[in-house]
Amino acid sequence: xxxxxxxxxxxxxxxxxxxxxxxxxxxxxxxxxxxxxxxxxxxxxxxxxxxxxxxxxxxxxxxxxxxxxxxxxxxxxxxxxxx
Amino acid sequence: xxxxxxxxxxxxxxxxxxxxxxxxxxxxxxxxxxxxxxxxxxxxxxxxxxxxxxxxxxxxxxxxxxxxxxxxxxxxxxxxxxxxxxxxxxxxxxxxxxxxxxxxxxxxxxxxxxxxxxxxxxxxxxxxxxxxxxxxxxxxxxxxxxxxxxxxxxxxxxxxxxxxxxxxxx
Numbered sequence: 001x002x003x004x005x006x007x008x009x010x011x012x013x014x015x016x017x018x019x020x021x022x023x024x025x026x027x028x029x030x031x032x033x034x035x036x037x038x039x040x041x042x043x044x045x046x047x048x049x050x051x052x053x054x055x056x057x058x059x060x061x062x063x064x065x066x067x068x069x070x071x072x073x074x075x076x077x078x079x080x081x082x083x
Numbered sequence: 084x085x086x087x088x089x090x091x092x093x094x095x096x097x098x099x100x101x102x103x104x105x106x107x108x109x110x111x112x113x114x115x116x117x118x119x120x121x122x123x124x125x126x127x128x129x130x131x132x133x134x135x136x137x138x139x140x141x142x143x144x145x146x147x148x149x150x151x152x153x154x155x156x157x158x159x160x161x162x163x164x165x166x167x168x169x170x171x172x173x174x175x176x177x178x179x180x181x182x183x184x185x186x187x188x189x190x191x192x193x194x195x196x197x198x199x200x201x202x203x204x205x206x207x208x209x210x211x212x213x214x215x216x217x218x219x220x221x222x223x224x225x226x227x228x229x230x231x232x233x234x235x236x237x238x239x240x241x242x243x244x245x246x247x248x249x250x251x252x253x
Contacts, residue, residue, distance in 0.1 A: 020249065029179035030168065035249020042181050 003043070007064045010038040011072075012056055027051040094177050101169025110166035111248065119166070120239050123159040126152055131231050135224050163242045170241050189241035196240070197233055204229065 013023060013034075024031040027048060036042040044052065044064070053060040090098070110116050130152045136145030164172055170186045178186065204225060211218045 030182060032168065032249060033179055033181040036181060036246065039249060041246060045180050048180060 003066065004040065005043040005064055005066060006040070006068050007037060008069055009034070009052065009063055012058070012063060013038075016056065018056075023052070023055060026055050090177060094174055097169065097173055098177050101164055101173060103165065106162055106165050107248070109162050110242075110245070113247070116166050116242050116245055119159060119162050120242050123156070123163060123235075124239065126156040126159055127231060127235060130156055131228060135227060139224060160238075163238055166245050167238070167241045171238050185244070186241070189244060190237050192244075193236040193240045197236055200232060201229065 013020070020031045020034040024034050028051070029048065033042060033044075037044055049060050049064050053063050056063065110119060130149060133145040133148040133152065136142040137149065168182070170178070170182055170189065175183060208218055208225075
């Protein structure tokens with residue numbers, strides 16, 4: 001049983017200029033684990049997902065979702081708008 | 084690393100040792116990890132064969148073979164431990180949730196393989212016994228091989244299952 005959990009971790013981390021190592025130390029995991037979460041190769045536990053969300057000060061659903069995330073530009077500017 | 088504040092000096096030094104990056108290029112791809120596992124299997128087979136040669140066969144030259152294989156075997160073991168980041172060497176409290184899950188998976192796979200190997204050994208010795216041949220002289224050798232396989236199989240499985248390093252950030 002393995003449900004794909006989608007995440008925006010890489011994007012948020014880049015946006016906040018936080019290295020994998022720093023995030024990993026803050027949430028108490030190996031830095032590889034952060035990389036594997038970003039690549040979708042590991043689904044974090046609820047505990048870890050909440051810790052990551054708390055680190056960034058975001059709700060957990062802003063970082064993790066069972067559905068693929070919409071591109072940010074679509075969310076901000078609306079999908080299919082005429083330019 | 085999980086629970087960093089509770090680590091003993093030993094745990095910290097082992098963690099640092101297992102996460103050294105000097106030999107990272109030796110296990111950076113799946114093909115290289117497979118090659119190192121293959122070399123390690125061959126060295127282990129050679130070492131065990133030489134040891135049995137000295138103990139059972141009383142071959143004096145086999146001791147020199149053992150000595151010759153010891154250093155390359157230690158180096159290969161170090162590379163495998165580096166590839167797995169000490170998955171099977173570090174204590175559970177040093178590992179994070181993903182590493183503990185991977186270690187459990189590697190051990191479960193190794194256990195399954197070992198079960199088939201032991202079943203094969205039972206069948207073979209049974210057939211040999213029914214054929215009227217006696218295999219008592221080989222019991223010690225088979226037991227030693229089974230022990231070594233039981234010990235090292237999780238490391239080989241974990242190294243083969245290890246994934247490539249995430250791309251560098253920053």
